[in-house]
Amino acid sequence: MSAASAASTAPSSPRLDPMFDKLHIASGATTPDRRPSIDTLPPSPLASGKHRIAVIGSGSWGTALAKIAAENAARHSDQFHTTVNMWVREKQVNGKKLTEVINKTHMNQRYLPDVPLPANLVAVPKLADVVRDATLIVFVTPHQFLPTVINDLKRAKAIHPGARAVSAIKGVEVEGAEIKTFASVIERDLSIPCSALSGANIALEVALEQFCETTIGCPTHNDSLLWHAVFDAESFRVQCVEDVNGVSLGGALKNVVALAAGFVDGLRLGGNTKAAILRIGLKEMTDFCLEFFDGAQRSTFSNESAGVADLITTCYGGRNRKCAEEFVKSGSSFDDIERRLLNGQKLQGTATAEEVHAFLQAHGRVDGYPLFERVYQIAFKGLAPAQLVKGL
Template sequence: MAVENVCIIGSGNWGSAVAKIIGNNVLNHTDSFEKTVRQWVFEEQVNGENLTDIINREHENVKYLKGVKLPENIVAVPDVVEACKGATLVVFVVPHQFVRGVCEKMKGHLAPNARAISLIKGLEITSSGVRLFSEEISRILDIPCAALSGANIADEVAREKFCESTIGCPSVEDGVLFHRLFDTAYFRINVIQDHVGVQLCGALKNVVAVGAGFSDGLGYGSNTKAAIIRRGLMEIRKFGQTFFGDAVRNETFFESCGTADLITTCFGGRNRKVAEAFVLTGKPIATLEAELLNGQKLQGTLTAQEVHEFLSARNMESEFPLFQTVYRIVYEGQSPDLIIREI
């Protein structure tokens, strides 16, 4: 049986945590995977050195996951074409706004039998429609693409604090392979076939987390946050049922990618953190991103804007009051206490 050539596209906080898992797992399953894993790293300067050079020498992403050692078989590559050349399994873990551009560069350089998995928590939402990033990857690269999402704060995963995650993969055979690539004693994987629901939950929960952050900034307690989480879960489920129909399964909302991810994101994570600071400081979101996120970007606020445009084009804003309220507070200058009064 031919072994799989694994490539990781992306190297931020989450991408680095995932690289640790994958690097160790391919060494534990040499009958299934080649030992060397190339990781595309967007080149940056850190203390006058290339980040890729530091990673390959120190086996640590000192910018995005400081203090966590990466396996020595993870090789940082600054050129995305060189990183993905001949790969049969491609793991996407880049900010969702860069997916299309990165995939266009990769076209024609993968192995003929390549498959992909998306760890990107977002949707491409415009006034004309909603596209899953697994679909966008599949469309551009002409390969099948699964999805992974769950209650997975990157720093906790990197430090091997137990958690679960969900892989949505229509192919049972590929699902077994992805399980082998990701599952560990501390990162427990469950594979289901609902790749649509996995991604939908992963994207929309970020909007709810922004609302939870507003509540924290206003000084409300656990009861209030529980109400926001419950209402947010209802709107996520309604969005899936309304616009994806039977493609989204009810049981998916009880997987790690559903309720568990929603809960942990509303109590931790950067969307909640920045939204709380937005209320407490009055600073613009872009300023807070620069101050608090070490070069990373929020996804919840951008997704709220995209969801608003999509719903507005269909005159359906009133049917999703929590999503709409988050949008109005961030983009229309409404008072943060609207999160309580309007939902």
């Protein structure tokens, strides 16, 4: 590794805003193996002295994250129990149990085709078995399954009292006039600290080890040391920040802005307009979190992968953008487009736009977020898409 990259790990000038680098652990590479030694990791609550990782979820994103965690656990068997359990809901596939197929082929052919998984990543069908004696639990289920998962875990009293969690679940949960992040729901319901992981991370590209970055919002410094050790890899760069809420919200609100970006594409407006929409969208995302969420930091949005980088990827690729473009071009409803293009799956952007609108209305703050409001009005209230930018 060159001196050039080493230098980037330290604040390079006294004039740099310390916030930019605060809690970024090894944000540039200094050695081929940048993980902290076991001496620097917080102690495990297990008698073994080692940490044990479990992953709840085995979709494409869950499997990609489990792959990285298992590779890191194997590489650092002095710090981690090598075996990483991954929860897989049992199914029969060609007369065989899915968990057995995964554990024999070391592939998750359905969700991450043709990507070899490490042998120490073990598919486990029973939730209580997955998390037994786990000290580091990754939640990465589809969001609608989370309440059931939490209930099952509570009923089974399966969570180690010294465990920590991280949520890589996208979206937010709306409870009346409240918006809850999944990290806060997990923390509240399971009484363990919960961090949040989000970034410009298309699962397949992550699994193929294309260079990318992610952000983990961590409630304490110890959480950041541990989650960094679990996930940071040569092609998956982890930056830790303190702002758990900002990291969680960035991954949800970006989808509302992506609808606006798709409307711009559908209207066949050019790069100027799209860039303006992204800029205004990033501003509203930032303002929203600063106004309504404790500990939110402007820099999470302006500097981190979970903010500006994820927003860009989502507004140039991604299905929210695509469906919004189709909405303008076809004149169909989103329900119809979801049926046609998503096989009936629901878009996150439209759901979030509706939730954010209801939330802002309950707080008398709709006027403060004109772009979010335009997106809602266009998607649900028949406002003409061309009105997106009028007087914005």
